[in-house]
Amino acid sequence: xxxxxxxxxxxxxxxxxxxxxxxxxxxxxxxxxxxxxxxxxxxxxxxxxxxxxxxxxxxxxxxxxxxxxxxxxxxxxxxxxxxxxxxxxxxxxxxxxxxxxxxxxxxxxxxxxxxxxxxxxxxxxxxxxxxxxxxxxxxxxxxxxxxxxxxxxxxxxxxxxxxxxxxxxxxxxxxxxxxxxxxxxxxxxxxxxxxxxxxxxxxxxxxxxxxxxxxxxxxxxxxxxxxxxxxxxxxxxxxxxx
Amino acid sequence: xxxxxxxxxxxxxxxxxxxxxxxxxxxxxxxxxxxxxxxxxxxxxxxxxxxxxxxxxxxxxxxxxxxxxxxxxxxxxxxxxxxxxxxxxxxxxxxxxxxxxxxxxxxxxxxxxxxxxxxxxxxxxxxxxxxxxxxxxxxxxxxxxxxxxxxxxxxxxxxxxxxxxxxxxxxxxxxxxxxxxxxxxxxxxxxxxxxxxxxxxxxxxxxxxxxxxxxxxxxxxxxxxxxxxxxxxxxxxxxxxx
Numbered sequence: 001x002x003x004x005x006x007x008x009x010x011x012x013x014x015x016x017x018x019x020x021x022x023x024x025x026x027x028x029x030x031x032x033x034x035x036x037x038x039x040x041x042x043x044x045x046x047x048x049x050x051x052x053x054x055x056x057x058x059x060x061x062x063x064x065x066x067x068x069x070x071x072x073x074x075x076x077x078x079x080x081x082x083x084x085x086x087x088x089x090x091x092x093x094x095x096x097x098x099x100x101x102x103x104x105x106x107x108x109x110x111x112x113x114x115x116x117x118x119x120x121x122x123x124x125x126x127x128x129x130x131x132x133x134x135x136x137x138x139x140x141x142x143x144x145x146x147x148x149x150x151x152x153x154x155x156x157x158x159x160x161x162x163x164x165x166x167x168x169x170x171x172x173x174x175x176x177x178x179x180x181x182x183x184x185x186x187x188x189x190x191x192x193x194x195x196x197x198x199x200x201x202x203x204x205x206x207x208x209x210x211x212x213x214x215x216x217x218x219x220x221x222x223x224x225x226x227x228x229x230x231x232x233x234x235x236x237x238x239x240x241x242x
Numbered sequence: 243x244x245x246x247x248x249x250x251x252x253x254x255x256x257x258x259x260x261x262x263x264x265x266x267x268x269x270x271x272x273x274x275x276x277x278x279x280x281x282x283x284x285x286x287x288x289x290x291x292x293x294x295x296x297x298x299x300x301x302x303x304x305x306x307x308x309x310x311x312x313x314x315x316x317x318x319x320x321x322x323x324x325x326x327x328x329x330x331x332x333x334x335x336x337x338x339x340x341x342x343x344x345x346x347x348x349x350x351x352x353x354x355x356x357x358x359x360x361x362x363x364x365x366x367x368x369x370x371x372x373x374x375x376x377x378x379x380x381x382x383x384x385x386x387x388x389x390x391x392x393x394x395x396x397x398x399x400x401x402x403x404x405x406x407x408x409x410x411x412x413x414x415x416x417x418x419x420x421x422x423x424x425x426x427x428x429x430x431x432x433x434x435x436x437x438x439x440x441x442x443x444x445x446x447x448x449x450x451x452x453x454x455x456x457x458x459x460x461x462x463x464x465x466x467x468x469x470x471x472x473x474x475x476x477x478x479x480x481x482x483x484x
Contacts, residue, residue, distance in 0.1 A: 004358045004359055005359055006359045006360060006363070008322075053358055071356070075356050080250075080359060080362045080363050080475070081359045081362075081363065082359060083356050083357065083358060083359050083362055084356065085355070085356055085358070113327070114313065114317050114325050114326065114327055115325065116246045116295055116325060116327070117246055117247055117248045117322060117323045117324060117325050118248060118360060118363075118364065120322045120323075120325055121248070121322050121323065121360075122360065233322070
């Protein structure tokens with residue numbers, strides 16, 4: 001299923017006892033529908049506050065019901081800040097996380113006049129303008145296969161054989177007036193990596209660091225100051241590629 | 243000041259002890275800024291769940307500070323679901339509620355595929371399509387000066403000399419694909435009136451009542467069935483005219 005949510009009301013994707021999470025809320029809706037426990041596996045474990053417009057999740061259900069009926073029944077039960085946009089039957093070999101080849105995130109920035117709250121809840125509002133040319137130059141240097149340890153938040157467990165090496169396929173700013181989107185596509189992301197990439201690029205965009213600085217952090221993760229972490233509410237998981 | 247908010251997190255505009263309201267949240271922000279109690283008067287007391295993109299409010303402040311600085315300071319303190327979009331000094335005769343000549347509301351409807359949550363939180367999602375021609379015909383019959391008692395929710399206190407008589411200047415559906423906006427402009431609205439006008443028009447749009455039915459309720463407020471009340475989360479106060 002393709003799932004969209006507003007991150008503000010959830011303590012992240014992953015189920016936690018006694019806290020409202022996306023996985024937990026989906027599993028409760030499925031359990032009440034099938035009257036049996038159903039485990040949901042998501043493509044990415046988004047952090048608290050991070051939104052999704054195209055999170056992908058799979059589950060094994062105790063009996064087959066038509067996909068459109070399942071979507072309607074789930075949306076009838078789920079709160080308005082969590083919607084199931086599409087449901088389809090998947091082959092038994094499909095695994096939402098393990099089958100994923102790449103993910104696309106979008107980080108929204110704005111400056112100047114205050115945003116309306118429906119924009120503000122998904123945008124990091126900066127106090128001053130961002131220089132797009134310098135930011136784009138810094139972003140271009142981060143594209144490719146690198147050791148992104150400098151951009152990981154602590155606690156990124158289960159690294160596997162790749163360690164902290166990842167490939168960023170695309171990292172591009174798109175500006176329109178006093179708004180900017182940073183689109184990031186990569187084969188995988190360490191915990192907090194997108195937000196720290198954005199945090200470093202914003203330092204360049206506001207003139208606090210030169211364009212070569214974020215790439216220099218790749219070479220020396222102990223370098224000071226470290227990349228700051230952009231706030232969670234500006235980030236949206238848009239697409240998972242299979 | 244021009245104020246925008248997402249209604250979902252507020253128990254309406256009006257201050258209530260121990261409940262989060264728009265007025266209460268604004269007054270707290272002003273009190274912490276001026277270190278003194280400040281009362282805020284809004285143009286319209288929106289109900290719980292109703293949004294605003296252009297609510298107008300006034301307050302008397304203990305000392306004059308530049309309007310741009312006040313806006314920035316308030317937005318720095320306020321939560322992201324409540325934003326002050328503009329601040330200006332007003333003449334002493336200005337009163338946000340008493341000086342208002344008219345208000346514009348927008349009610350959002352949709353049907354078909356599920357909406358993304360940032361749309362869903364401001365839209366009433368219907369199970370089936372709406373017939374725009376029949377709905378527009380019914381809406382046209384409601385424009386003008388009428389006794390709108392049939393469309394008031396109980397508890398509309400302080401009616402004043404006008405009683406339940408109001409003038410609706412404009413009431414128009416605008417359709418785009420599987421979405422429809424109902425724009426309502428009037429010189430004033432009884433409690434729940436916009437939502438019950440929308441509720442009646444949707445009954446016509448889905449074929450449950452004929453286009454002449456909503457206007458017939460004006461003539462006989464005791465007529466059964468009464469106009470249903472559309473959910474609060476589809477409604478936004480867009481503009482106050484002075």
